[in-house]
Amino acid sequence: MKPIEAVNDFVVKFANVNGSGSASANELFAKSILRMGVPVSPRNIFPSNIQGLPTWYEVRVTEAGHLGRRGGVDLMVAMNPQTWDADVAEIEPGGYLFYDSTRPLPASKFRADISVIGMPLTEICNGTYDDPRQRQLFKNIIYVGALAALLHIDLAAIEALIAEQYKSKPKLLAPNVHALHLGHDYATRNLPAIGLGVRAADAVGGRIFIDGNSAAALGCVYGGATVCAWYPITPSSSLAEAFQKYCQKLRVDPDTGKNRYAIVQAEDEIASIGMVVGAGWNGARAFTTTSGPGISLMNEFIGLAYFAEIPVTLIDVQRGGPSTGMPTRTQQSDLLACAWASHGDTRHVLLLPEDPHECFEFAATALDLADRLQTPVFLMTDLDIGMNQRLCAPLKWDDARRYDRGKVMTAEELEAGKDFGRYKDVDGDGIPWRTLPATHPTRGSYFTRGTSRDAYARYSERGPDYVYNMQRLLKKFDTARSLVPAPILRAAPRPTPHGAIFFGSTSPAMAEAIDALQADGIALDTLRVRAYPFPDAVRDFIAAHERVFVVEQNRDGQLRTLIVDAFGIDPAKLLPVLHYDGTPITARFIAGAIGKHVTQKRVAGADSCAA
Amino acid sequence: MTYIAKPKLHHPTLACNAVGYTRRDYEGKVSTLCAGCGHDSISAAIIQACWELDIEPHRVAKLSGIGCSSKTPDYFLGQSHGFNTVHGRMPSVLTGANLANRSLLYLGVSGDGDSASIGLGQFAHVMRRGVDMTYIVENNGVYGLTKGQFSATADPGSVSKKGVTNTDSPLDMIGMALMLGASFVARGFSGDKRQLVPLIKAAIAHRGAAFIDVISPCVAFNNHAGSTKSYEYVREHNEAVNRLDIMPPRAEITIDYADGDTVEVEQHDGSILRLHKLHADYDAHDRVGAMNYLQAHQAKGEVVTGLLYVDPQARDLHAHLDTVDAPFNTLGERELCPGAAVLEKINGGLR
Numbered sequence: 028m029k030p031i032e033a034v035n036d037f038v039v040k041f042a043n044v045n046g047s048g049s050a051s052a053n054e055l056f057a058k059s060i061l062r063m064g065v066p067v068s069p070r071n072i073f074p075s076n077i078q079g080l081p082t083w084y085e086v087r088v089t090e091a092g093h094l095g096r097r098g099g100v101d102l103m104v105a106m107n108p109q110t111w112d113a114d115v116a117e118i119e120p121g122g123y124l125f126y127d128s129t130r131p132l133p134a135s136k137f138r139a140d141i142s143v144i145g146m147p148l149t150e151i152c153n154g155t156y157d158d159p160r161q162r163q164l165f166k167n168i169i170y171v172g173a174l175a176a177l178l179h180i181d182l183a184a185i186e187a188l189i190a191e192q193y194k195s196k197p198k199l200l201a202p203n204v205h206a207l208h209l210g211h212d213y214a215t216r217n218l219p220a221i222g223l224g225v226r227a228a229d230a231v232g233g234r235i236f237i238d239g240n241s242a243a244a245l246g247c248v249y250g251g252a253t254v255c256a257w258y259p260i261t262p263s264s265s266l267a268e269a270f271q272k273y274c275q276k277l278r279v280d281p282d283t284g285k286n287r288y289a290i291v292q293a294e295d296e297i298a299s300i301g302m303v304v305g306a307g308w309n310g311a312r313a314f315t316t317t318s319g320p321g322i323s324l325m326n327e328f329i330g331l332a333y334f335a336e337i338p339v340t341l342i343d344v345q346r347g348g349p350s351t352g353m354p355t356r357t358q359q360s361d362l363l364a365c366a367w368a369s370h371g372d373t374r375h376v377l378l379l380p381e382d383p384h385e386c387f388e389f390a391a392t393a394l395d396l397a398d399r400l401q402t403p404v405f406l407m408t409d410l411d412i413g414m415n416q417r418l419c420a421p422l423k424w425d426d427a428r429r430y431d432r433g434k435v436m437t438a439e440e441l442e443a444g445k446d447f448g449r450y451k452d453v454d455g456d457g458i459p460w461r462t463l464p465a466t467h468p469t470r471g472s473y474f475t476r477g478t479s480r481d482a483y484a485r486y487s488e489r490g491p492d493y494v495y496n497m498q499r500l501l502k503k504f505d506t507a508r509s510l511v512p513a514p515i516l517r518a519a520p521r522p523t524p525h526g527a528i529f530f531g532s533t534s535p536a537m538a539e540a541i542d543a544l545q546a547d548g549i550a551l552d553t554l555r556v557r558a559y560p561f562p563d564a565v566r567d568f569i570a571a572h573e574r575v576f577v578v579e580q581n582r583d584g585q586l587r588t589l590i591v592d593a594f595g596i597d598p599a600k601l602l603p604v605l606h607y608d609g610t611p612i613t614a615r616f617i618a619g620a621i622g623k624h625v626t627q628k629r630v631a632g633a634d635s636c637a638a
Numbered sequence: 639m640t641y642i643a644k645p646k647l648h649h650p651t652l653a654c655n656a657v658g659y660t661r662r663d664y665e666g667k668v669s670t671l672c673a674g675c676g677h678d679s680i681s682a683a684i685i686q687a688c689w690e691l692d693i694e695p696h697r698v699a700k701l702s703g704i705g706c707s708s709k710t711p712d713y714f715l716g717q718s719h720g721f722n723t724v725h726g727r728m729p730s731v732l733t734g735a736n737l738a739n740r741s742l743l744y745l746g747v748s749g750d751g752d753s754a755s756i757g758l759g760q761f762a763h764v765m766r767r768g769v770d771m772t773y774i775v776e777n778n779g780v781y782g783l784t785k786g787q788f789s790a791t792a793d794p795g796s797v798s799k800k801g802v803t804n805t806d807s808p809l810d811m812i813g814m815a816l817m818l819g820a821s822f823v824a825r826g827f828s829g830d831k832r833q834l835v836p837l838i839k840a841a842i843a844h845r846g847a848a849f850i851d852v853i854s855p856c857v858a859f860n861n862h863a864g865s866t867k868s869y870e871y872v873r874e875h876n877e878a879v880n881r882l883d884i885m886p887p888r889a890e891i892t893i894d895y896a897d898g899d900t901v902e903v904e905q906h907d908g909s910i911l912r913l914h915k916l917h918a919d920y921d922a923h924d925r926v927g928a929m930n931y932l933q934a935h936q937a938k939g940e941v942v943t944g945l946l947y948v949d950p951q952a953r954d955l956h957a958h959l960d961t962v963d964a965p966f967n968t969l970g971e972r973e974l975c976p977g978a979a980v981l982e983k984i985n986g987g988l989r
Contacts (some may be wrong), residue, residue, distance in 0.1 A: 050767025061989075062760070149862075231989075233989075234989075235985050235988035235989055236988055236989065237988045245981075245984070248974075248975075248976065249975055249976065249981070250723070251969075251970075251971065251974040251975060253737075253738070253966040253969060253974065254737045254966065255732060256730075256733075256734065257918060277976040277980065278974070278976075280962050280973075283962065283963075284960075285960055285961060285962040285963070286959060286960050286961050286962065287961075287962050287966070287969060287973055287974060288961075288967070289737045289955075289959045289961055290959075291737070291767070291954075291959075293730065293735070293763070294759055294760070294762075294763040295729070295759065297727060297760075298727070298729075298730040298731075298733075298759070298760055298763060299730075300729025301723070301724075301727045301731045301733075301734065301760070302730045302731070302733050302734035302737070303731060303734055304731055304734060304737040305701075305721075305730065305731035305732060305735035305736070305738070306728075306734035306737055306966075307733065307734070307738075307978060308721060308731070308734075308735060308738075309699070309734070309735040309738035309739050309967055310738055310739065310967030311737065311738030311739070311965075311966040311967045313734060313737075313738070327724050327727075328724060328727065331723065331724055421982075421985040422984065422985055423978075423981070424975075424977065424979055424981045425978065426977055426978045428971075429971060430970065430971055432807060462719075463719075463739075463967060464696075464699045464718070464735075464739070465696050465697055465699075465719070465739070465741075465742055466696075467695070467696065468696045468717065469717055470697075471719075472696060472716070472717050472718055472719050473719065474711070474712050474719075474720040474721075474722065475720065475721040475722065476721075476722040477722065477723070477724060478722070485684075486712075522647045535694035541734075
């Protein structure tokens with residue numbers, strides 16, 4: 028088997044033991060390649076455990092900028108004996124296995140069709156360090172040094188990163204650099220050359236490297252959220268923690284040292300959303316962050332906020348469901364649970380970011396929309412974009428931007444005798460005016476409740492009052508269609524009967540799949556939806572194509588269901604392309620599924636149009 | 639209940655308080671509860687307390703859960719914003735509201751079903767956090783709106799109107815509040831307004847988590863022989879540990895009780911709580927002592943009432959979180975948004 032040869036286009040996977048300190052070393056590896064101007068797309072693959080069990084870090088090196096997961100492994104860094112067999116089996120034929128050769132392994136543990144590179148890491152560490160913890164931690168840096176030698180990664184780039192990392196702990200700088208060189212020197216002297224390599228390029232540009240949870244947290248800071256109530260749940264916990272971190276830096280009153288934010292780790296998700304509802308009712312911007320099981324618990328409050336019309340921002344970092352499901356794996360399977368959350372008839376606004384850049388932007392947008400529409404707004408991210416660092420456009424903020432606080436009646440307006448009907452549609456957009464508590468001594472107070480009421484917030488079980496309100500809520504939802512981020516069309520170079528609709532973290536895999544299909548002679552127009560309710564462009568896109576693939580990461584085609592429901596479209600026209608095994612969707616999967624369908628149709632002659 | 643609204647016309651002789659309001663300005667809609675319901679007496683006590691404290695009605699936010707008790711905020715303080723939330727979850731909504739605007743007074747009204755069963759978790763955690771509020775449980779031992787099922791505060795051996803004997807152990811809201819860190823804990827009886835009004839006034843003046851358990855007989859479903867939450871039973875077994883007067887800041891203090899029987903406590907706002915001891919060995923500053931005393935007397939079937947515990951040095955959630963003095967809902971872009979230049983720096987650190 029000929030060894031794989033590739034420059035700036037390969038996949039390295041690190042198989043580690045949880046809690047061994049490998050995460051920071053692996054990130055160092057990925058970032059050093061970025062510093063050489065070559066895009067990388069890393070992913071943490073971790074089971075629901077804290078210490079001692081397997082964890083993986085997969086780095087796709089891609090000068091072409093394909094940031095989706097590729098699938099397959101060209102170089103396996105096998106540091107975990109527990110998962111050895113499966114890790115070795117995963118290597119592509121002609122690929123490479125890098126391992127700790129301190130203890131000899133029988134030939135049966137290897138494969139004939141791969142190149143095996145053994146390095147006595149434990150022996151080197153034991154010979155250099157006395158402290159067991161140091162032996163463990165520096166082993167990671169030593170293999171980074173060795174990989175740098177094998178893959179021609181610029182040592183200076185790694186040293187610069189280490190210097191940045193230990194800026195506040197200079198004592199740790201020299202030992203880390205020493206370990207790096209130890210690995211590099213050994214590999215240079217003793218290991219054979221391999222066919223994979225990194226070559227400096229200029230393909231990263233001004234892009235930044237950040238995870239979606241951090242970006243969304245920063246979006247909440249910029250968007251003016253002052254109250255965050257949350258309950259720990261993977262994969263959303265790091266969002267609330269990032270909010271705390273950013274607030275400590277950016278939200279402290281310079282004169283008094285006091286905080287312009289409040290973060291409460293609540294007793295559960297129900298209390299979290301309750302606090303957000305209370306804060307929203309009282310005029311502060313508030314959000315909660317959770318995942319699917321939390322959404323299930325929050326349903327009653329979501330219904331209250333919808334019906335009583337209270338601004339609420341929820342961030343759902345989706346994971347594999349139902350129930351505890353696959354808590355550390357990714358999915359887009361909460362769409363229906365969020366869009367139609369609560370008993371009774373409800374419709375909720377969903378924002379669907381594709382990457383950390385949009386996580387930032389849409390988090391701030393969600394806070395604006397919640398105030399404008401006086402309703403729950405969901406920011407739907409997922410584990411893939413939430414917990415993995417992703418190369419994306421720099422975060423942007425326009426200093427001229429003002430928070431949209433929506434229709435809040437002032438004391439002056441009340442004093443002037445302006446009519447206040449809390450649930451009255453006076454502007455024709457379905458959005459009523461509200462007052463905040465304590466606005467005026469004698470005017471504008473009302474009783475907020477989850478029970479039906481008339482346009483002036485008086486308790487009512489009269490049918491016409493109830494229907495007026497429910498119809499107004501629908502009108503308001505229709506107003507939302509013109510306020511949410513519009514879908515993005517990417518047209519094929521020539522007219523085609525085939526279209527595909529997708530959203531969120533599927534984006535980079537989709538972009539790559541379009542190219543792959545194009546290379547196979549299949550042209551595909553695509554539409555990335557960025558919000559629910561859907562603007563008319565979604566209906567028009569479907570109407571303009573003979574067949575539309577709906578690509579998403581869940582079992583039941585939830586986006587497809589929402590589209591069929593929204594426009595009354597014949598479901599037969601929308602072909603589901605569904606990936607839901609917990610791993611991020613790949614271009615290979617999408618191109619394979621669409622390509623197979625188009626080709627079959629051609630062979631069967633049922634498809635008279637050239638694709 | 640009555641369906642005839644009182645005329646809005648104020649009698650010219652109606653007394654005004656220091657902020658220019660008559661007692662009637664603190665009223666709300668006409669109650670829809672049963673005639674003789676203890677809850678209506680509590681509403682009247684709240685009205686009296688707020689009027690006497692010279693509180694501007696619109697500076698109060700009143701929140702409740704679901705149930706008979708939770709309907710009552712509609713029946714007092716009609717100029718205040720109210721929020722009838724979801725069953726058992728008022729504490730979290732009140733917490734969020736309080737975080738959004740620390741300058742208002744927060745009044746949480748709940749029942750024993752709302753707080754001791756479905757809402758037990760939120761009750762516990764709102765006390766732990768020290769949210770600045772007055773939390774009143776209108777405790778009748780029974781589910782009124784769903785027609786007479788036992789609640790979690792019903793005493794074992796208590797007999798329901800349908801003749802069923804309760805065998806479950808009761809939840810003692812007072813004991814829990816003490817254990818969980820509430821900094822003001824009292825029990826009142828809806829049939830004793832002279833005791834209840836000062837308790838509510840003192841709770842409102844307290845800065846921190848103030849809890850009042852008010853035994854409030856349900857005339858429809860829990861006021862019969864065999865009930866331990868009936869008017870008759872509570873009157874017979876009421877053991878008040880103290881009587882309370884509350885005086886505004888800098889008011890002249892006149893002593894009309896014998897020395898040694900009276901304890902004065904200064905609250906955050908400078909007002910004075912004057913406790914007239916009815917039991918010589920009761921110390922309302924001793925949390926552990928209060929718990930012991932309550933357990934011992936409850937075991938004898940007595941209903942201990944009065945101001946049971948107060949920590950005048952209490953700190954509230956805003957103090958714990960070290961938040962700015964300005965209400966969050968008054969902060970704008972200038973205070974909250976770090977701006978484009980800072981974001982550019984953040985971007986720079988992510989390359």
